[in-house]
Amino acid sequence: MIDFTLTENDEAAFDYERAAALICRKHARYYDENEHELAPEKLPESDEFYATHPKPPKPGPHDTSQACRLPRTAMIRYWGDYTVRLNRDRGGLGNAALGAAGTPEQKQKWGHLCLSMAITEPGCGSDPSRVATTAVLDESTNEWVLNGEKIFVTTGLRADAVVLWATLDKSAGRAGIKSFLVEKGTPGFDVPHKEKKLGIRADDTAAYVFSDCRIPRENLLGGDESISKENSGGFRGVMKTFNMTRPLTAAMGLGLAEAALDFTRDQLVEAGVPIDYMAGLSRQSAAAEKFIRLEALWDASMLTTLQACWLAGEGKPNNMESSVSKAHAGGAVRTITQGCIEILGAMGISRDHLLEKWTRDCRITDIYEGTGEIQRLIIARGLLDYTRNDLK
Amino acid sequence: MISFGMTEEQELIRDAMREFAADAIRPLGRECDETSSIPDDLLQTLWDLGLTSTQIPTEYGGGGEARAAVTNAIVLEELAYGDAALAVAALVPSQFANAILDHGTDDQKQRFLPMFCGPSFHTASLAIVEPGPLGEPLRPRTVAEPKDGGFVISGSKSCVIFGHTASHFLVFARNDDHVDAFIVGRDAAGLTISEPELNMGMKGLTTVSLELERVPVSSADQLGGVDGADLVEIVNNSRVAQTAVLLGLSRAVLDYCVPYSKDRIAFDEPIAKKQSIAFRLAEMHIECEAMRNLVWQAASFLENGRDATKQSRFARTYVNEKAMWIADNGIQVLGGHGFIREHPVEMWFRHARTLSVLEGAAAV
Numbered sequence: 001m002i003d004f005t006l007t008e009n010d011e012a013a014f015d016y017e018r019a020a021a022l023i024c025r026k027h028a029r030y031y032d033e034n035e036h037e038l039a040p041e042k043l044p045e046s047d048e049f050y051a052t053h054p055k056p057p058k059p060g061p062h063d064t065s066q067a068c069r070l071p072r073t074a075m076i077r078y079w080g081d082y083t084v085r086l087n088r089d090r091g092g093l094g095n096a097a098l099g100a101a102g103t104p105e106q107k108q109k110w111g112h113l114c115l116s117m118a119i120t121e122p123g124c125g126s127d128p129s130r131v132a133t134t135a136v137l138d139e140s141t142n143e144w145v146l147n148g149e150k151i152f153v154t155t156g157l158r159a160d161a162v163v164l165w166a167t168l169d170k171s172a173g174r175a176g177i178k179s180f181l182v183e184k185g186t187p188g189f190d191v192p193h194k195e196k197k198l199g200i201r202a203d204d205t206a207a208y209v210f211s212d213c214r215i216p217r218e219n220l221l222g223g224d225e226s227i228s229k230e231n232s233g234g235f236r237g238v239m240k241t242f243n244m245t246r247p248l249t250a251a252m253g254l255g256l257a258e259a260a261l262d263f264t265r266d267q268l269v270e271a272g273v274p275i276d277y278m279a280g281l282s283r284q285s286a287a288a289e290k291f292i293r294l295e296a297l298w299d300a301s302m303l304t305t306l307q308a309c310w311l312a313g314e315g316k317p318n319n320m321e322s323s324v325s326k327a328h329a330g331g332a333v334r335t336i337t338q339g340c341i342e343i344l345g346a347m348g349i350s351r352d353h354l355l356e357k358w359t360r361d362c363r364i365t366d367i368y369e370g371t372g373e374i375q376r377l378i379i380a381r382g383l384l385d386y387t388r389n390d391l392k
Numbered sequence: 393m394i395s396f397g398m399t400e401e402q403e404l405i406r407d408a409m410r411e412f413a414a415d416a417i418r419p420l421g422r423e424c425d426e427t428s429s430i431p432d433d434l435l436q437t438l439w440d441l442g443l444t445s446t447q448i449p450t451e452y453g454g455g456g457e458a459r460a461a462v463t464n465a466i467v468l469e470e471l472a473y474g475d476a477a478l479a480v481a482a483l484v485p486s487q488f489a490n491a492i493l494d495h496g497t498d499d500q501k502q503r504f505l506p507m508f509c510g511p512s513f514h515t516a517s518l519a520i521v522e523p524g525p526l527g528e529p530l531r532p533r534t535v536a537e538p539k540d541g542g543f544v545i546s547g548s549k550s551c552v553i554f555g556h557t558a559s560h561f562l563v564f565a566r567n568d569d570h571v572d573a574f575i576v577g578r579d580a581a582g583l584t585i586s587e588p589e590l591n592m593g594m595k596g597l598t599t600v601s602l603e604l605e606r607v608p609v610s611s612a613d614q615l616g617g618v619d620g621a622d623l624v625e626i627v628n629n630s631r632v633a634q635t636a637v638l639l640g641l642s643r644a645v646l647d648y649c650v651p652y653s654k655d656r657i658a659f660d661e662p663i664a665k666k667q668s669i670a671f672r673l674a675e676m677h678i679e680c681e682a683m684r685n686l687v688w689q690a691a692s693f694l695e696n697g698r699d700a701t702k703q704s705r706f707a708r709t710y711v712n713e714k715a716m717w718i719a720d721n722g723i724q725v726l727g728g729h730g731f732i733r734e735h736p737v738e739m740w741f742r743h744a745r746t747l748s749v750l751e752g753a754a755a756v
Contacts, residue, residue, distance in 0.1 A: 002402075002462050003395050004689045005696060010394070064394040072394075277705040278624065282526040293713075296686070296706035303685035307396045314397065324681050327674070373671070380670035383650055383677055391670055 004303075009063045012056040017073055019053060021080025025354070028081035031202035032357055036194070038157065039084045039202050046086040067313020071251035071305050078255030079262075082361045083202035092155035093117035094163035096245070097179060103223045110181055116159035118150035118208055126374050128165065129173040133210060135166040135180060142217040144180060146188070146210040152368075156206025157194060160184055163221060164210070179221040188213030199360030246322040246369055247308035250329030253365030254302055256358040257333040261298060263355050264291060264340040267347070287343050294336045301325070301332040320382050327375035330366030337362050396688075402463055409470035412441070417474025424596030425739050428588070430481055432513075438482040439513040443467065444489050452501060453509030459493070461629070461695040464756035465636040465687050472640025473647075476743040477596040479637050483754040484553050484597075487630065488516035488562055490755045491573070494629075495621035499612060500575070507559065516560040518630070519549035519576075519602055520752035529564060529627045529751045534604065536565040536574060542610040543567070544582075545574060548603055551750055555585055555600030562615065563604065564623065571623055573615035582607040593742030594750075625694075626752075628704035632690045633754035634747055635707040638715035639683045641747075645722035645740050646676040653725055663725075672721055679714040686710050691756055712748035719744035 006014070023045050031039045059066055077085070094115025098107060124130035133148025146166055153162065161183040169176035182189055188211045195205040268275060268287060275288045284292075308325040311318035337359035341348030348355050366372045381391050398406065416437060424430050443464070448454025464483075471479035489508040492500055507514050520529045534547025545565050552561065561576045576583060584603040591599060615621040650673060653664035663669045686707040693700035722737040723730035730737045747753060 001395060001397065001399050002688050002692055003393055003696075004692045005393065005698075007393055062393055068394050277702045278530060278627070280526065280528040280531075283528065283531070292705065293709055296710040299689070299703075299706045300682040300686050300710050303689060304682050306394060307681075307685060310394070310396050320677075321681070324678050328678050328682055373667075376671045376674040377667075379674035379677055380664075383646075383673055384654060384664050384670065386664070386670075391665055391667075 007063045009057055009059060010069065013059075013069065014072060014076055016053060016056045017076040018079075020049060020086050021076055023049060023086060024077075024080040024084040027084045028202075028354060028357065029351070031084060033351075035196070035201040038204055039088075041088045043084070043086050049086055065310065065313045068306055068310040071247055071309045072302075074248050074251040075255035075258060075302070078252045079259045080255075081202075082200045082252070082256065083204075090114045092159050093245075094159065094161070094181075097163045098181070098221065101179065101221045106181070106218075106221065106223070110161060113160040113183075114155060114158055115181070116153050116155045116162045116206075118153045118156075118162050119165045120152045121149055122151055126371055128177065131165050131167050131177050132170070133164065133166040134170070135168055135178060137168075137217065138214070141214070143214045144217060144219065146180065146182065146213040146215065148210050150208040150210075152195060153206045153208055154368075155204050156191065156208065157204045162189075162208065164208075180215060181219045181221060182210070182213065182215055186213055186215060197364075199357070199363055243318050243322045244309065244312050246326040246375075247305045247312075247318075249365065249369040250301070250305045250308075250325045253329050253333040253362045254298065254305060256362040256365075257298055257336040258302075260337045260340040260355055260358045260362075261291075261295060263353065264294075264343055267344055290339060290343055294339045297332050298336055301329045304328050320379060323370070323375040323378045326370060327372050327379065330372040330375070333362040333365050396685075398466070402466055405463060406466050406470055409467050410473070413471050413474030413479075417471060417478045421475030421478060421596070422733075422736060422739065424475070424477060425593075426595075426733075428590075428595045429598065430478065430596045434478070435481065435513045438478065439485075441482060443482055444485045445509045448489060448493060448505050448509055452505035454505065459490070459695070461632065461691040461756040462688060465632060465691040468633055468636035468754065468756065469640040469643070469684070469687070472637040473644045474640075475596075476637050476641040476740070476747060477594040479640060480553070480594065480747070480754045481597055483633060483756075484517065485513075485515045486755040487518045487633075487752060488558075488560065490629065491518070491562055491615065491621075491626050494625065495573075495616045497612075497617040500615070500617075504560070504575070515554045515558050516562070517552050517555050517558040518626075518752040519552045519555075519561045519563045520627075520630075521549060521551040521750065523548050523550045523601065527751075530571050530623060532564045532566055532571060534563065534565040536567045536572060536609070539608070542608060543574065543614070544606040544608050545576065545604045546606055548601065550589065550601040551591075551599045552602055553597050553599050553753055555602065556588060556598050561602065563602075567620075570620070572620045573623055573626070574609045575613040575615065576604070576607055576609060580607050580609075591746060593739070593744070593746035595742075597753075624701060628690070628700045629694055629755050630752045631704045631708040632687060632694060632700070633756045634750065635683070635687045635690070635711035635715075636756065637754060638711050638744060638747060639680065639687055641740055641743055642676065642683065642715045642718040643680050645718050645737060646673065646680060648735075648737060649673055649676070649722055649725040652729075669725060672725060676718045676721065679718060683707075683711045683714055694756065715744050716748055 092115050094117040097117055135144045135146050138145055164180045164182050165177055167176045190209045191206050193207055273285055273287055305325040308318050308321040446455035446457045447459050450456035468479055485508055492504045536543040536545045563574045563576050582605040586601040589599045653669050654662050656663050690700050690703040690707040693703045719741040723741055729735055
């Protein structure tokens with residue numbers, strides 16, 4: 001049944017997340033200003049929080065489903081801060097790839113590690129068929145020899161190993177691309193620097209360099225290089241993980257935008273600007289009117305993101321919906337945070353407040369995990385019944 | 393529990409309405425617009441759907457089904473996919489009937505609800521809109537003054553849908569420091585009903601203006617009795633209904649543009665293969681999905697009896713802007729053909745601009 005009511009259990013779960021998020025927020029500015037320091041795996045307040053806040057119950061049959069709670073929970077965590085957590089999860093994007101494409105032996109061997117995922121290169125982003133990092137098999141030693149450069153690697157510093165995309169045959173395009181597991185400390189695998197960014201500065205984003213880096217033959221993910229990547233379950237498996245990660249990425253940006261709206265609302269109220277949801281254009285200040293429009297935009301995006309995850313939880317296809325949520329949120333959070341600064345004026349840009357940080361942080365939402373343009377390509381192909389070659 | 397799943401019943405109703413809209417509504421929309429009228433037999437066909445009567449309790453002669461705003465929003469979206477003006481036409485009687493059902497006194501329910509449960513089309517209309525700029529439904533210039541235990545009402549109303557045949561009007565008027573709604577019969581002394589107005593879009597819907605010159609209304613015809621009624625809820629309800637119509641219209645635009653842009657060749661390929669067109673279509677789809685969620689959320693709040701003011705405002709603000717954007721870009725995708733009345737997109741553009749500034753046109 002179509003319903004938008006939170007149950008008591010739902011509220012308790014979200015209140016719990018909000019309480020934790022507010023603690024994380026206290027540290028947000030520090031790790032933004034000191035980007036060379038990684039935020040700790042565990043905050044000093046962590047033990048006390050868990051001692052005083054009993055974990056809320058898991059959802060029952062009458063509560064919002066786990067899949068649908070997930071994006072709302074993500075929003076609340078990122079509403080606190082993009083990076084800082086009471087206790088950090090150890091996993092990375094590479095863990096999802098291993099789970100989807102690895103053999104049972106590989107999962108057994110590396111599943112406990114924190115795995116980053118390295119796809120993007122200085123010369124290739126949205127179009128992975130242009131991957132230039134090469135993998136050449138040295139039959140004499142049964143090793144892969146890797147050469148190339150990767151950038152924008154999330155959890156790149158913390159990760160114990162990386163799932164690396166490299167090509168066996170550049171002329172084969174996507175079909176030539178395979179993924180390999182490379183452990184940190186392997187000779188020829190260097191981590192030259194943490195990326196310097198507009199926002200999410202505290203977040204661990206690294207560049208990797210591979211120079212004649214040798215790894216065992218069995219480190220090819222999925223195990224068998226004779227299978228064309230395009231037709232293997234492995235590649236589809238990786239792509240399928242996007243159907244949940246895309247709306248979750250949307251949710252992360254929406255959490256930042258929600259923080260911006262909450263801050264702006266408080267400031268408007270304090271400044272004595274009433275927000276009247278029944279008032280027409282002539283009876284509302286331009287600031288309040290603009291604010292309501294931004295709130296409506298956020299609400300539309302939030303619901304669309306929840307819907308994409310809800311579908312996944314029901315076992316229904318959500319390929320289009322996950323792209324819709326990502327594309328919508330990517331644009332919405334830009335408009336919302338930039339608009340909040342416009343409403344508040346100069347105080348919005350002051351580093352005394354977090355609004356300017358949220359605005360910088362959420363700008364990545366429309367770029368990573370498939371840019372807004374890539375999402376539109378996917379959606380348009382779906383609408384028009386076009387293939388990748390029909391619409392580029 | 394947050395859930396986006398239709399019930400099986402809702403899916404059946406959606407499918408039935410989709411088929412009805414394709415067969416009985418889409419082919420007739422253009423002619424109704426060109427002739428500025430809806431044939432009586434079509435109104436009767438819409439009436440026979442039972443949209444108004446099924447949710448009236450059996451004691452007043454109705455179908456006795458629960459008021460279901462979400463289901464009604466789904467119905468409106470599908471009907472409006474056929475034609476927005478005809479979708480509104482189907483729900484005009486519900487505006488008045490639902491206001492009585494939700495807010496009327498027992499006496500008012502007994503007097504008025506049976507009118508909407510008969511075999512042939514019957515309507516009564518909301519009179520909310522007023523002539524002149526910057527109108528707001530809950531800030532009327534029309535005034536009700538107490539007199540002889542009742543009221544006399546003076547003022548002007550416009551855009552009263554089906555006012556040419558409505559048996560009664562629900563007139564919003566300022567009463568001292570607040571606003572009340574009053575039931576005024578079409579034959580009331582001091583009431584002048586104009587000739588049909590001439591509007592930009594939704595032309596099939598005949599609208600009239602009303603002049604009220606000290607129209608006497610008994611206290612028994614004050615909606616909800618001496619305590620009045622929650623007019624905010626009536627406005628919210630109407631806003632949600634209109635957004636559901638605009639959503640259906642938006643989907644119609646998108647679905648018209650898709651095959652057109654695949655067939656239309658420019659520079660040796662279908663224009664759909666150009667990102668400037670393909671991305672615009674993608675954005676239309678993105679916005680349809682987002683709009684639907686706002687409409688459903690507001691409808692669900694109404695259905696659960698929660699204060700839906702904020703959610704209705706979000707839906708109205710967002711849907712009005714995006715539906716207009718979609719209708720506008722529908723014309724752009726068709727280029728010169730979008731400007732020609734042979735294709736429906738210019739009509740949908742006029743519908744979107746018209747409906748998004750009206751208040752009190754339909755109900756869920």
